[in-house]
Amino acid sequence: MADYLRRTRVLGIPIQFALVTGVTVAVVIYLSGWAALSSSEARANVYKNTTLVGATQPTRETAYNSDIEKYTWERIALFVCPLH
Numbered sequence: 001m002a003d004y005l006r007r008t009r010v011l012g013i014p015i016q017f018a019l020v021t022g023v024t025v026a027v028v029i030y031l032s033g034w035a036a037l038s039s040s041e042a043r044a045n046v047y048k049n050t051t052l053v054g055a056t057q058p059t060r061e062t063a064y065n066s067d068i069e070k071y072t073w074e075r076i077a078l079f080v081c082p083l084h
Helices: 002-007 015-051 072-080
Strands: none
Touching: 002 015, 015 072
16 A cells, blocks of 8 residues: 555655655645734724724724735735635
């Protein structure tokens, strides 16, 4: 069985290499989505804290603003990662 797996190929490359490459790409995509989400939430929290200073009652409109700067790499990372 081990000899069969050693000789098995997917698209001309060994199956072990294909599996390691696939798992590595999945981890990189997940971690980049996590970093992008964390960064955008941190900016949103900073904006929320500066906007709500002196406000008597926070509303949903003042707590979140869609005009918060969004970077291209964050948009791409969140689009590519299906879990974020």
